[in-house]
Amino acid sequence: MKLPLQVSFHGIDRSEALENLIAKEVEGLHKFDADLISCRVAVESEGRHQNQGRECSVRVSLNAPGHEFIMNTKNEDAHVAVRAAFDSLARQVKDNAAKRRGN
Numbered sequence: 691m692k693l694p695l696q697v698s699f700h701g702i703d704r705s706e707a708l709e710n711l712i713a714k715e716v717e718g719l720h721k722f723d724a725d726l727i728s729c730r731v732a733v734e735s736e737g738r739h740q741n742q743g744r745e746c747s748v749r750v751s752l753n754a755p756g757h758e759f760i761m762n763t764k765n766e767d768a769h770v771a772v773r774a775a776f777d778s779l780a781r782q783v784k785d786n787a788a789k790r791r792g793n
Contacts, residue, residue, distance in 0.1 A: 701735035715776035
């Protein structure tokens, strides 16, 4: 079963490359837990910093049986922020799946 995925962009143009990266990262989570229920990802451009460019915020909400994972990351590069969020989520999903299996 394919995990239902919702991706939204706020203050930033929709990017097919970014959507494909997000879909790939979500599919990668299935190797840790095949019972994932849904995933929502919000990519948002934030205001300018004094010494830097625009910062991109990525919020991921992932639902598994009996648990909801929420991860927020920020970076000037949206692709880096997405990878960082899903790297952290992968560790949490893996640990949660092991606990549910009794390991």
